[in-house]
Amino acid sequence: MKTLQNLIGGNWEDSRGDEFHEVINPATEEPVGRCPSGSPEDIRRAVDAAVRAQPAWAALPVAERVRLLSRWADTVAEHAAELAEIECHEMGKPVALGTAFIGGAAQAFKAAVAEALDYAFEETITSPAGNTTIARQPLGATAVIVPWNFPVPMTLGALGPLLAAGNTVVLKPSERSPLSAVRLLELMDLPAGVVNLVLGDARAGAPLVADERIGLVHFTGSVDAGRRVGAETGGRLRRSILELGGKDPVVVDAGVDPVATAAAVAFGAFANSGQICTSMERVYVHRDIAGEFIDALTDAARTYTLGDGHDETTVLGPLVDQRQRDIVHRHVTDAVERGAAVHTGGTVPEGKGFFYPATVLTGVDDSMLVMQEETFGPLAPVVIVSSFEEGLERASASRFGLAATVYTNDPAHMAAARAIPAGVLWVNQWQGGGPERLYEPAGDSGMGATGARAAYDAATRPTSIHTAA
Known part of the structure; x- marks a missing residue:
């Protein structure tokens, strides 16, 4: 039974925590992996790596970021059946269904990052008083926390616009389905530190959400956990996108x-x-x-x-x-x-x-x-x-x-x-x-518009530069 590792700054390494739990195959009730429970030190190191990598990633031309991300999407599509097998082991989804969803998610990821080629990261408005340039800058290091039910598709759905806009990411998958996230990042070929993976439960999630250097938290999960994420990010005057429960x-x-x-x-x-x-x-x-x-x-x-x-x-x-x-x-x-x-x-x-x-x-x-x-x-x-x-x-x-x-x-x-x-x-x-769909949940189902151009608006911060005539 494999003990899973974190991916920090391009290196796979053991957790600095000393607690672990078994990942259980829900069809057989047999253990299929040993996952770290997480620690603040893991988070500190991962955010350090994301912060270090972000300026160089943002400095790449948009077309180059899109090229690298699209190449990863193609690799994911080629390995859709393999990833679906892993999801089946860790959370029970039938392989045929998982393969279809992962293949669709890879296509949607590719379409979402391609939106960056047409997104107005910079536009200039001319008036008699001068020129005003609106520049949309990336937020820096961001956090993505995904649930256990669609680990690969939901990870891809959150990552695409954040990365294409020039942000770096610390990813924390659910402790109930971490195996597919590990394999997904093994298939990734991006510069070191652009996407970092930290495994664990709330012992990893809470310090990640609380880290002052995280400019946005994209969280999908329960209403109760989402309220805690929203309270933490709101108290720090940072952004959060919350997709929570539904009925x-x-x-x-x-x-x-x-x-x-x-x-x-x-x-x-x-x-x-x-x-x-x-x-x-x-x-x-x-x-x-x-x-x-x-x-x-x-x-x-x-x-x-x-x-x-x-x-x-x-x-x-x-x-x-x-x-x-x-x-x-x-x-x-x-x-x-x-x-x-x-x-x-x-x-x-x-x-x-x-x-x-x-x-x-x-x-x-x-x-x-x-x-x-x-x-x-x-x-x-x-x-x-x-x-x-x-x-x-x-x-x-x-x-x-x-x-x-x-x-x-x-x-x-x-x-x-x-x-x-x-x-x-x-x-x-x-x-x-x-892929052109954008939406914002109502009521207790969450907050923060996402999808299509709204995802890029959420992933960037606008600055206006006025030059007098």
């Missing part, structure tokens, strides 16, 4: 194909065992098609076969660990005890692995845990509504606002759906859109 709704209107829509909702609710920030976690379906939709959703759920993600027949891998499975089952148990009906799933399987079946619930109400708290598991709780307007109203009644999905054939209803407070609204296609 994403889907509203299914009358008039849509109930069977096809149910299949789409099943994928949105059960893909990656529901361990996606934008998973469909609340389903509001019009009463006119509710019966047929629920039957089709139940039938679709039963096709999500459980198993080790290395098996090509597996559709639903395990949850990341026992703790996560306990949360999921607690939500189901709470709903059933308060009157909900289980159409399929809802029981903890026997045997090894942290598996949980695709589960469909009806008879739920908005006071239940499964409708109030982020589940992050393969559950589809369904509420029957009397009108599309009621569906929108109930979809909007949440403290979360990450994303929302609406299925409707009515143009007026499509327009009305814009009132849902969410960073992203998908109409008739979950996860639709391309």
Whole structure:
């Protein structure tokens, strides 16, 4: 079992801390790696390296930074299947699904860094009083903290604009899925210190967020942890981009194909065992098609076969660990005890692995845990509504606002759906859109606009230089 190392200033080295934990394969419950728990000294050294490397990296022409980063993206794409195998070992995602997401993430990374070629890092405004040049400078050393559910794609998504804009990065992956981050950086061929990797839990994360030299923290994770990050960075008058939890709704209107829509909702609710920030976690379906939709959703759920993600027949891998499975089952148990009906799933399987079946619930109400708290598991709780307007109203009644999905054939209803407070609204296609998308979460789902040009605005600081006529 390999003991993982940090990457600091271009060198792989042991942690200066003396505590470690095992990384567990959630399908077999066997250890697959030994990860340091982190230490302030690891962080100090990594930030030192990022600070030293940043001036030379920023001094490179934008086109050269883009060339180097694009080359890395091509390498990642070539190794997508290998990286997906590692993600499967550490957090259970089926290899086929992981390969598709990593390949897509490499393409998105390449597109995001190419945006730097057209971004206005400098522009001049001429007036009778003289010329004003607006120069957007990099922030310096930055921090990226990513969660365990999509370690490679989420790392690439955060890194692209930060690096292309001339910043350097200290990356801290989740302590639950560090193996793929290590391999991702082994594949990297950038100047020493441009990207540094520090492994660990809060013992690494807290000192990284608190370091005065970090100009921006890009954090993806839980609401509670995000609040702590926001309080720390705000107190230091530094920037943070926070993408936190979600309780994403889907509203299914009358008039849509109930069977096809149910299949789409099943994928949105059960893909990656529901361990996606934008998973469909609340389903509001019009009463006119509710019966047929629920039957089709139940039938679709039963096709999500459980198993080790290395098996090509597996559709639903395990949850990341026992703790996560306990949360999921607690939500189901709470709903059933308060009157909900289980159409399929809802029981903890026997045997090894942290598996949980695709589960469909009806008879739920908005006071239940499964409708109030982020589940992050393969559950589809369904509420029957009397009108599309009621569906929108109930979809909007949440403290979360990450994303929302609406299925409707009515143009007026499509327009009305814009009132849902969410960073992203998908109409008739979950996860639709391309690299030009930009958004900011609403409510407790986070803060800080990102994507496309907004990512470059966040990664730079504007300075105005006025020269008198």
